[in-house]
Amino acid sequence: MLLRTEKLTKSFGGLVAVKSVDLNVNQGEILGIIGPNGAGKTTLTNLISGVLYPTEGRIRFEDKDITFVPAHLRARMGIARTFQLVRPLRDFTAFENVVVSCLFARGESLREARKSARKICELVELDQPERRLDRLTVFELKKLEIARALGCQPKLLILDEVMAGLNSEEMQRIIQLVRSLREKQITICVIEHVMSVISQLTDRVIVLDRGEIIAEGPYEKVAHDPKVITAYLGEEA
Numbered sequence: 001m002l003l004r005t006e007k008l009t010k011s012f013g014g015l016v017a018v019k020s021v022d023l024n025v026n027q028g029e030i031l032g033i034i035g036p037n038g039a040g041k042t043t044l045t046n047l048i049s050g051v052l053y054p055t056e057g058r059i060r061f062e063d064k065d066i067t068f069v070p071a072h073l074r075a076r077m078g079i080a081r082t083f084q085l086v087r088p089l090r091d092f093t094a095f096e097n098v099v100v101s102c103l104f105a106r107g108e109s110l111r112e113a114r115k116s117a118r119k120i121c122e123l124v125e126l127d128q129p130e131r132r133l134d135r136l137t138v139f140e141l142k143k144l145e146i147a148r149a150l151g152c153q154p155k156l157l158i159l160d161e162v163m164a165g166l167n168s169e170e171m172q173r174i175i176q177l178v179r180s181l182r183e184k185q186i187t188i189c190v191i192e193h194v195m196s197v198i199s200q201l202t203d204r205v206i207v208l209d210r211g212e213i214i215a216e217g218p219y220e221k222v223a224h225d226p227k228v229i230t231a232y233l234g235e236e237a
């Protein structure tokens with residue numbers, strides 16, 4: 001078990017966004033986290049990455065209790081995530097963004113960080129990384145967001161809706177990239193609204209609804225679960 005949460009709960013005032021969630025992430029798997037809008041997926045990601053601390057419950061990573069470990073130290077321990085809204089440093093080039101991530105997350109020297117960043121840019125196939133960010137397409141910004149997360153040398157990589165705004169060919173390229181990362185022994189959690197991506201990419205899926213896990217298993221199984229169908233229909237109603 002790489003990551004385990006026990007009765008993880010986060011309340012915002014009266015609203016319980018994540019409610020007593022027991023989540024296990026196995027070493028080497030690609031786990032999908034799905035659920036209708038407002039189900040608590042991003043809050044759960046924020047709790048795991050340390051952007052937020054829980055109201056109750058514990059988080060264990062590689063058998064260490066990290067419940068209240070600050071985000072930057074979690075990054076050094078090997079937990080990396082992308083953000084739903086990409087958050088690059090706007091005044092830097094793409095390459096410099098990746099260098100910064102390697103410098104801070106890995107604690108590398110500038111020389112080492114530049115070398116690592118070059119390899120990461122090749123891995124994610126970032127074209128012309130010396131360009132400024134205002135010259136990048138949405139697809140390239142998404143790859144940059146993944147590249148920045150890879151700067152942490154993650155053991156666990158959480159992808160928060162990386163497919164939003166991409167066309168189907170670009171999605172296929174990201175799917176290939178994510179598969180290649182798994183081959184490099186990186187465990188991956190994918191939060192995604194695009195179900196064809198979830199079905200192609202994941203070994204297992206958990207479904208959140210109103211902060212709780214309502215179903216768990218292979219995508220084909222959970223997609224036919226009446227509780228899941230009802231949760232999604234509720235969203236459309």
Ligand SMILES: Nc1ncnc2c1ncn2[C@@H]1O[C@H](COP(=O)(O)OP(=O)(O)OP(=O)(O)O)[C@@H](O)[C@H]1O
Binds near residue numbers: 016037041043
């Ligand atoms: N900082 C906050 N303060 C107050 N309420 C919040 C905060 N963050 C999230 N919430 C609420 O918590 C609930 C879960 O939100 P969250 O963003 O985690 O859901 P989600 O599943 O990621 O949704 P989406 O798919 O729309 O991104 C929502 O009702 C949301 O309004």
